[in-house]
Amino acid sequence: MTRLAAAWPPAPISTERLVLREPEARDRAAVIELLASPGVNAYLGGPRPLDELERTTPGTPARRPGLFVVELDGAMIGQVMLTVDSGHLPQAAGAAELGYLFLPQAWGRGYAAEACAAALGWFDAAHPGEPVVLATQTANVRSTRLAAKLGFTETERFEAHGAEQSFAVRPPVTPSG
Numbered sequence: 001m002t003r004l005a006a007a008w009p010p011a012p013i014s015t016e017r018l019v020l021r022e023p024e025a026r027d028r029a030a031v032i033e034l035l036a037s038p039g040v041n042a043y044l045g046g047p048r049p050l051d052e053l054e055r056t057t058p059g060t061p062a063r064r065p066g067l068f069v070v071e072l073d074g075a076m077i078g079q080v081m082l083t084v085d086s087g088h089l090p091q092a093a094g095a096a097e098l099g100y101l102f103l104p105q106a107w108g109r110g111y112a113a114e115a116c117a118a119a120l121g122w123f124d125a126a127h128p129g130e131p132v133v134l135a136t137q138t139a140n141v142r143s144t145r146l147a148a149k150l151g152f153t154e155t156e157r158f159e160a161h162g163a164e165q166s167f168a169v170r171p172p173v174t175p176s177g
Helices: 025-037 051-054 109-127 143-150
Strands: 018-021 067-072 075-086 097-100 132-137 153-160 162-168
Touching: 018 109, 025 051, 025 075, 051 132, 067 109, 097 109, 109 143, 132 143, 143 153, 143 162
Parallel strands: 097 132
Antiparallel strands: 018 067, 067 075, 075 097, 132 162, 153 162
């Protein structure tokens, strides 16, 4: 079973345009905006009420192994998560699961692909030979296209939360010689 904590937290990861790092107090407003956004949460059960988020979101957003804030020009634009065995997907038992959320103003610019590829690169170096899985609603065309671009292959479809879901696997990356 993969344990992300062994290699956590990593140093910030820089890509051509982005920085992936741990959450900080300055991210609170963007986290609230992300969780309250109808567009972001259209395939995730809907947005959470803004007043509830204002009351319950801590001053420094939760830090946990595998949670990266995605920063562009000093501001949070999204999150990439690599979580292990959360229990919500029996198919994912023991595997790392990739998830991502980006603010609508960051959509369509390739930031999600760039950030997810960087997080997966970190994961491959820290946990060689471990597969990564992903689940998304089949109706979420952007997410299914991104999954395919990142090397995930759909292995099954199932019904959950009142919608058809796609379960995809990215084969383990093994270290080269």
